[in-house]
Amino acid sequence: MITVLLADDQPLVRAGLRALLDTESDLSVLGEAADGREAVRQAAALRPDVVLMDIRMPELDGLEATRRIVGARTSRVVVVTTFDLDEYVYEALRAGASGFLVKDAEPGELRQAVRVAARGDALLSPGVTRRLIERFAATAAPRDEPRLGALTPREREVLGRIAQGQNNGQIAETLFMSPATVKTHVNRIMAKLGLHDRAQLVVLAYESGLIRPGGV
Structure with missing residues (x-):
């Protein structure tokens, strides 16, 4: 329930x-x-x-x-x-x-x-929310985010895909890994960054400059 x-x-x-x-x-x-x-x-x-x-x-x-x-x-x-x-x-x-x-x-x-x-x-499906984040993230210079240093290159890649609005299935297909592996990466990323869901991951990715508004 x-x-x-x-x-x-x-x-x-x-x-x-x-x-x-x-x-x-x-x-x-x-x-x-x-x-x-x-x-x-x-x-x-x-x-x-x-x-x-x-x-x-x-x-x-x-x-x-x-x-x-x-x-x-x-x-x-x-x-x-x-x-x-x-x-x-x-x-x-x-x-x-x-x-x-x-x-x-x-x-x-x-x-x-x-x-x-x-x-x-x-x-955060494609639509209003992503446009909103891009609109406001574009107004400020990227801020230094030392927590990103704890991520492996693969985890940074997965984070970038999350910020582009991809779900786990799409990330798995794009990066040629299983959905279970993607889920493991996502959980580790959240733990390392001290965040609790994908919305916060997206905001951090844009504000840190890992993904630039309009980027793919």
Whole structure:
């Protein structure tokens, strides 16, 4: 069972999300929060697998709430936003969110987003998220990232493919290795870099200059 916490300051939005999720046999809403501070408290108390987090909330905004929840390693966070191109979304990914979803997404997309985040993947399929990362990563010079020095050449290559939006199957095909081997590499990369999912790997790869926006 995948457990979920809903964090949004609008009761009708929370009610709608709960109705969409609780109809699924593998999904269960544990609680709701109307502001960022309550979201952090509830995440610590309930330890849900996934928090669906609004960005603009009273008391504590969704960015800082995401940063605290991810930092405590209690749950994964998916940001739910009104806008599909919003600078706050990029900042949420930098804070550790596993991805984002727009509020007018189809019900099936919402349910799938929760499942994807719960298994440790990121909502980084080709489309809005990658364009967003490239757009904002392109505005700043690459920053020195000493943690990359711990990676083997093969691990750096796998990281580059992740940053280009490839899933494990595509990486396996491109680099002529088994999916199981790719998964092992991904897990080792995360451990060495101290990161917990693919969204953070993508952000680091772009911001460090390992992959340049628009690069392949």
